[in-house]
Amino acid sequence: MSDAGAVLDAAVDTSTAVSDSASRARLAYAAGLRGGSRSRVKFVLIVLAVAAFYATSWQLAQVDLARLITGLPKLGHWLAQAWPPKTDELPLFLLRMAETVAMAAIGTTAATLLAIPMAVLASRNITPFPKLYLPARWFLNALRGIDSFVFALLFVAAVGLGPFAGVIGIALHTWGSAAKFFADHIENAQMGPLEAVRTTGAGRYTAILYALLPDVQPVLLSTTLFWWEFNVRASTVLGVVGAGGIGLELKNSMDLLDFSRLFTIIALILVVVTLLDQFSGWLRKRLT
Amino acid sequence: MNMRLVNATPDTTPTTDEVQGPLMFEVRNASKAFGSNRAIDSVSFGVRRGEFLAVLGPSGAGKTTLFRCLAGLTAMDSGSATLADADVTSLQSRERRRIAVVFQQFNLVSRLTAKQNVLAGRLGHVPAWRGWLRTFTEADQLLALECLDRVGLLAQADQRADTLSGGQQQRVAIARALAQQPDVIIADEPVASLDPRIGGEILELLRSICHSREQGVAVICSLHQPHFARRFADRVVGLAAGRIVIDVAANIFTDAMLQSVYGHTNPIESTP
Numbered sequence: 001m002s003d004a005g006a007v008l009d010a011a012v013d014t015s016t017a018v019s020d021s022a023s024r025a026r027l028a029y030a031a032g033l034r035g036g037s038r039s040r041v042k043f044v045l046i047v048l049a050v051a052a053f054y055a056t057s058w059q060l061a062q063v064d065l066a067r068l069i070t071g072l073p074k075l076g077h078w079l080a081q082a083w084p085p086k087t088d089e090l091p092l093f094l095l096r097m098a099e100t101v102a103m104a105a106i107g108t109t110a111a112t113l114l115a116i117p118m119a120v121l122a123s124r125n126i127t128p129f130p131k132l133y134l135p136a137r138w139f140l141n142a143l144r145g146i147d148s149f150v151f152a153l154l155f156v157a158a159v160g161l162g163p164f165a166g167v168i169g170i171a172l173h174t175w176g177s178a179a180k181f182f183a184d185h186i187e188n189a190q191m192g193p194l195e196a197v198r199t200t201g202a203g204r205y206t207a208i209l210y211a212l213l214p215d216v217q218p219v220l221l222s223t224t225l226f227w228w229e230f231n232v233r234a235s236t237v238l239g240v241v242g243a244g245g246i247g248l249e250l251k252n253s254m255d256l257l258d259f260s261r262l263f264t265i266i267a268l269i270l271v272v273v274t275l276l277d278q279f280s281g282w283l284r285k286r287l288t
Numbered sequence: 289m290n291m292r293l294v295n296a297t298p299d300t301t302p303t304t305d306e307v308q309g310p311l312m313f314e315v316r317n318a319s320k321a322f323g324s325n326r327a328i329d330s331v332s333f334g335v336r337r338g339e340f341l342a343v344l345g346p347s348g349a350g351k352t353t354l355f356r357c358l359a360g361l362t363a364m365d366s367g368s369a370t371l372a373d374a375d376v377t378s379l380q381s382r383e384r385r386r387i388a389v390v391f392q393q394f395n396l397v398s399r400l401t402a403k404q405n406v407l408a409g410r411l412g413h414v415p416a417w418r419g420w421l422r423t424f425t426e427a428d429q430l431l432a433l434e435c436l437d438r439v440g441l442l443a444q445a446d447q448r449a450d451t452l453s454g455g456q457q458q459r460v461a462i463a464r465a466l467a468q469q470p471d472v473i474i475a476d477e478p479v480a481s482l483d484p485r486i487g488g489e490i491l492e493l494l495r496s497i498c499h500s501r502e503q504g505v506a507v508i509c510s511l512h513q514p515h516f517a518r519r520f521a522d523r524v525v526g527l528a529a530g531r532i533v534i535d536v537a538a539n540i541f542t543d544a545m546l547q548s549v550y551g552h553t554n555p556i557e558s559t560p
Contacts, residue, residue, distance in 0.1 A: 196395035196461070199359055200468050201385030201412020206419035210408055214399040 082263035089261065093249060093268050100245035101272070103163045103238070104231035107148075107170025112224045114175045119182035125191060126208060140183075143176025148234055152243035163244025170231050170238075181223060182216065189215055222284040229273075229280045236269050312337045312506040313358075313387075313472045318367035320353055327353040329530040330367070335472070335506040335523075340498045342521035342538065343510040346550050350530040351510040355476040358508065359389045371471060385412025388465035388505075390475035390494075394457040398450035402441060402460045405449050406432040409467030435463040439493060455486035462493060473497070475509040479516065487513075491520040514546050 121127055122136040152169030159165050189212060197211040198204070239247025246269060253262040311334040318331040328350040335341045345351050356362035358369055360376050369376040371386055379386070388409070396405045410428045411419045418424055424432070436442050439459040441452075449457060458478060465473050475494060479487030491509070498507040511517050517524050517538060524541045526534030526549035534545045 190398075192391060192393050192395035193397045195361065196389065196391060196464075197397070197408050197411065199361070199384055199387070199389040200409050200464065201382045202408070202419055203381050203416055206411055206416050209420050210411065210422070211397050214397055217399075 078259045081259045085264040086261045093265055096246040096249050097272050099163050100235050101232055103166045103245055104228055104235050107167045108174055108228040108231050110171040111174035111178050115178035115182055118179040122183040123186040125187055140176045140180045143172055148173040152238045153241045156242045161242040166235055166238040166243035174227050185216055185219055218287055221287050225280045225284050229276055232276055233273055309336045313371050315369045316367055318357055318364050320357055320364045326530050331532055333525050333535055335508055337506055338504045340495050340507045340522045342517035343525045343527055344517050344549055345527035349527045355474055359474050382412045385468045386471045388468045388470035388473045390461050390465055390478045392477040392480045394461045396449040396457055396460055401446050401448055403432055403445040405460050406435050406463045406467050409464040432467055435466040439463045454482050458490050472506040477510050491516055495520045
């Protein structure tokens with residue numbers, strides 16, 4: 001018999017030999033203490049590992065508080081220059097801001113429409129092609145892993161300067177995020193109604209649209225709104241790489257060190273983003 | 289037909305008011321195993337138009353596996369299930385409408401109305417695009433409302449399914465089955481999630497649908513309350529450990545037979 005077997009037998013012997021509850025409780029308590037000291041060692045090791053991780057990160061990130069302290073007055077000086085705001089160019093800024101909102105709207109909508117079939121393919125429980133399930137998931141992870149900004153950088157080179165490159169950037173990244181989100185939602189959905197509608201003689205896709213879509217529709221709409229809102233914020237910087245929108249003016253102002261222009265633009269972004277957040281929040285509440 | 293009446297072989301089973309006619313639905317030697325576990329083992333029985341067949345058996349006897357095989361939701365390893373002349377497994381997608389299924393958990397689309405859920409029963413009849421857009425012809429809509437009226441829920445037609453009570457949801461599910469205009473209704477523990485009074489009403493409804501002249505469908509219904517089987521079924525099939533141990537008319541289903549289904553050690557409610 002193996003050692004482990006012998007130990008186990010001994011344990012069984014003691015537990016059956018001990019007749020009263022108090023003694024059995026004492027034995028269990030002692031076993032708990034032994035387990036406790038083991039878990040304390042584990043805890044210390046984890047703390048050490050986490051500490052090492054942050055120490056390394058601090059080094060790599062080149063955190064230098066002294067530089068922040070010397071730099072802050074500079075920022076204050078710029079802020080002082082920012083007043084009064086430049087309102088003469090407001091029509092241009094508004095046009096660029098509208099461009100940004102439009103880019104986000106088109107990109108997000110395209111992404112959502114593309115995400116629906118992709119989500120069906122990437123849902124283990126309803127995919128018509130189980131073999132494509134994992135490749136679909138990988139593809140979506142790749143899209144999700146690459147930021148809109150990086151896509152925009154690539155597409156500015158491919159399709160030229162302007163908001164269209166930004167639209168493609170937003171659409172590709174959001175496609176990955178949206179489809180993965182929908183797929184996770186579908187994988188957690190109740191399969192009973194879908195199965196029931198299938199037995200009525202409905203085709204696979206008819207059943208999905210009839211039994212599953214009503215279930216995911218509110219989530220689909222509200223998350224699309226959320227992504228639109230998110231993408232407006234994200235795409236304010238797309239202009240920096242030449243992909244259109246307000247970011248272009250933002251970069252120009254910074255290059256010219258024209259701070260009143262810069263802060264006027266930042267204030268405009270804040271106002272528009274806040275208003276959109278409010279609007280989309282209100283709309284989402286009405287949808288659910 | 290006359291010839292057959294004259295040459296009819298005498299009935300071997302001493303039953304009364306047994307439903308006559310050709311078999312509507314027949315299972316032969318159906319077997320299904322999961323690994324080494326034989327969930328159902330050479331199960332054979334048949335059911336006629338207008339006949340209410342109850343399948344009784346303890347938990348784990350294979351009822352759910354059997355019903356999933358009958359509905360074509362699970363493929364059996366061997367054996368066959370035939371509907372009139374067609375093999376169930378060979379039924380094309382749309383032909384599956386001929387077998388309607390009623391589930392223990394009702395399985396309605398919770399965010400659609402009662403009427404829209406009943407209209408799902410028409411999806412095997414209409415072109416696919418109507419299902420995609422959820423637009424149905426006037427005739428189909430009238431039929432759906434008629435089915436809802438049949439189960440007593442016409443007033444709730446436009447109510448969302450998740451606002452209905454359990455018993456009402458099961459009625460909607462039965463209306464959906466009716467809207468399929470099926471040849472057979474397969475009900476897997478349709479009253480297991482309902483209280484006894486509502487459960488009795490649901491079975492009464494299924495029975496009246498089964499026996500009505502115009503619909504005249506066959507009903508195969510699994511139950512775990514023997515008194516329900518005695519009260520509502522025409523015939524009782526007992527399933528134990530994946531095998532059929534009893535197949536008799538409901539009115540001669542004795543307590544001894546009940547024990548052979550549920551085992552001797554387990555005293556079951558044997559009085560109605």
